[in-house]
Amino acid sequence: MTENADGRRWWHGAVIYQLYVRSWRDSNDDGYGDLRGIIERLDYLSWLGVDAVWLSPTMPSPDDDWGYDVSDYTGVHPDLGTLADLDELIDQADQRGMRVLLDLVPNHTSSAHPWFTDAASGREAEHRRYYVWADPRPDGGRPNNWLDFTGRPAWQWHDSGQYYLHNFLPGQPDLNWWEPAVHQEFARILEFWFERGVAGFRIDVANGLYKDAELRDNPPLDSDNPLEGVFGMRFVYNSNRPETHGVYRDWRKIAESYSPERLLLGETWVPDAQRLAAYYGDNDELQLGFNFPFALADLDPARLAAIVEQTLAALPSGAGPVWMGSNHDLGRFPSRWCGGDERKIRLALLVLATLPGTTVLYYGDEIGMTDVDVPPALRRDHATLDLEGGADRDRARTPMPWDGSAGSGFTGPGVTPWLPMADPPGTTVADQRDKPESTLSLCRRLLALRRTELGRGLADFENLAVTEGVWTYRTGPLVVAANFTDRPADMPAEAGEVLLTTSAEQAPPSPGVLGPWEGVVTRRSGSAAGHDQL
Ligand code: GLC
Numbered sequence: 001m002t003e004n005a006d007g008r009r010w011w012h013g014a015v016i017y018q019l020y021v022r023s024w025r026d027s028n029d030d031g032y033g034d035l036r037g038i039i040e041r042l043d044y045l046s047w048l049g050v051d052a053v054w055l056s057p058t059m060p061s062p063d064d065d066w067g068y069d070v071s072d073y074t075g076v077h078p079d080l081g082t083l084a085d086l087d088e089l090i091d092q093a094d095q096r097g098m099r100v101l102l103d104l105v106p107n108h109t110s111s112a113h114p115w116f117t118d119a120a121s122g123r124e125a126e127h128r129r130y131y132v133w134a135d136p137r138p139d140g141g142r143p144n145n146w147l148d149f150t151g152r153p154a155w156q157w158h159d160s161g162q163y164y165l166h167n168f169l170p171g172q173p174d175l176n177w178w179e180p181a182v183h184q185e186f187a188r189i190l191e192f193w194f195e196r197g198v199a200g201f202r203i204d205v206a207n208g209l210y211k212d213a214e215l216r217d218n219p220p221l222d223s224d225n226p227l228e229g230v231f232g233m234r235f236v237y238n239s240n241r242p243e244t245h246g247v248y249r250d251w252r253k254i255a256e257s258y259s260p261e262r263l264l265l266g267e268t269w270v271p272d273a274q275r276l277a278a279y280y281g282d283n284d285e286l287q288l289g290f291n292f293p294f295a296l297a298d299l300d301p302a303r304l305a306a307i308v309e310q311t312l313a314a315l316p317s318g319a320g321p322v323w324m325g326s327n328h329d330l331g332r333f334p335s336r337w338c339g340g341d342e343r344k345i346r347l348a349l350l351v352l353a354t355l356p357g358t359t360v361l362y363y364g365d366e367i368g369m370t371d372v373d374v375p376p377a378l379r380r381d382h383a384t385l386d387l388e389g390g391a392d393r394d395r396a397r398t399p400m401p402w403d404g405s406a407g408s409g410f411t412g413p414g415v416t417p418w419l420p421m422a423d424p425p426g427t428t429v430a431d432q433r434d435k436p437e438s439t440l441s442l443c444r445r446l447l448a449l450r451r452t453e454l455g456r457g458l459a460d461f462e463n464l465a466v467t468e469g470v471w472t473y474r475t476g477p478l479v480v481a482a483n484f485t486d487r488p489a490d491m492p493a494e495a496g497e498v499l500l501t502t503s504a505e506q507a508p509p510s511p512g513v514l515g516p517w518e519g520v521v522t523r524r525s526g527s528a529a530g531h532d533q534l
Helices: 033-039 042-048 081-096 113-120 182-194 244-257 273-278 292-296 301-314 341-355 429-433 440-453
Strands: 015-017 054-055 097-106 156-157 162-163 201-204 261-264 360-363 459-467 471-476 478-482 497-503 519-523
Touching: 033 042, 033 360, 042 081, 042 440, 081 097, 097 182, 113 244, 162 478, 182 244, 244 261, 292 301, 301 459, 301 471, 341 440, 341 478, 341 519, 429 440, 440 519
Parallel strands: 015 054, 015 360, 054 097, 097 201, 201 261
Antiparallel strands: 156 162, 459 471, 471 478, 478 519, 497 519
């Protein structure tokens, strides 16, 4: 996990664990997970075999959007702990060979941030230009047709006589990246955390930041792909602006000035490999950008195989892809892709663990945790609470089920967790930990195999065949064969000696046959063990 002159970086081949801090482990029995809770359970992550954790927002916030409305970029939210706790977490993780990424929100702040409080104090205020203010149209209407992510107008009238822009909630005013001082502020924020040993950032709304200087109307949407636009409008002028790339070229220089190099992992909400690759620049912008077309695809081998191939072809040389199936917005892949079917969950974990580049697991993926149906009265996501048929994001943010005790090992007995646990309780970490046939044990074996066999492979991948629902690919020295159907299938000719199967019986039903929804990792004939290829 060190820097190499040959261009390898610590995140190449790594597994990053996205940890929703409020829901992982509550150390002080207030119903919210916290940083000390993570410190208590670091040995679990190290046992599982992850290389880094990405913590969901940890900075002070009024929590209109659970931390994605930041009121202080260099602090720690008091519900979650202190700066000293975060320092200790970084240190303790480091002792176990793991790194810590934070979530950075540069597209907008909270309206409670002192910059905005000042900006709102008058049109001549020092920080006025930090935000996007616009006069009404001559007819008194809003400056343009932009809508926020709830489908309501993205302009909030303010009694200083102008509208301000919020692509998310009114409590999340958009920053004005045309203002040089905003660049300086964020360069300082990056340095503040990098100096403390933070290994990098997941960058929220990474394709946002700059907005069209003329604030032109968005054109109508002619697609049902949510990555192209929503509510009948294409994302053209309120995001994906060309100027944003300059920000990442600047930040990349900052990231590269540290040793080990710090990681910029963008939430790149774009519909195809070309537009994703644009955020990598000439390998001089973000080092990683999330692949939403992959995560939002059906569990269909032809589609997934095509996306993997297109992504690898589009990325600049020396850059790696990143794969995930779940997150705190999209929901959990064990539900979305797999409908709770354990065979499918195990197969999807195999794919995630054997693709080249970087894999991000969401907390609970490793035990096959499914979405939890949170009754409306207990929902906490203000952003989507009153949306008719809107995305219910709480379903994928419920507490980690550690064990069968009162409080499920998440919190103390008798404490009401901030979001409910599954009812009836699903499977827990304790149920699975010592069972070789469990999903958790499979996940751990997959991560161990990945580490020894795939090393830091970036693009050493080749689709061998997708036939009648069986996807066969070569990844480093391995050949993976995955049966995405309810029927047994012939083992593909390219498969070699079976090193691992997703079957809970831990052996293929009969030689030369893949069971329904079974995947195997095999050694490619003639390849040596422990091969580490870029
Ligand atoms: C990102 C976050 C999401 C948040 C939004 C606004 O999409 O993942 O949870 O609501 O940005 O910050």
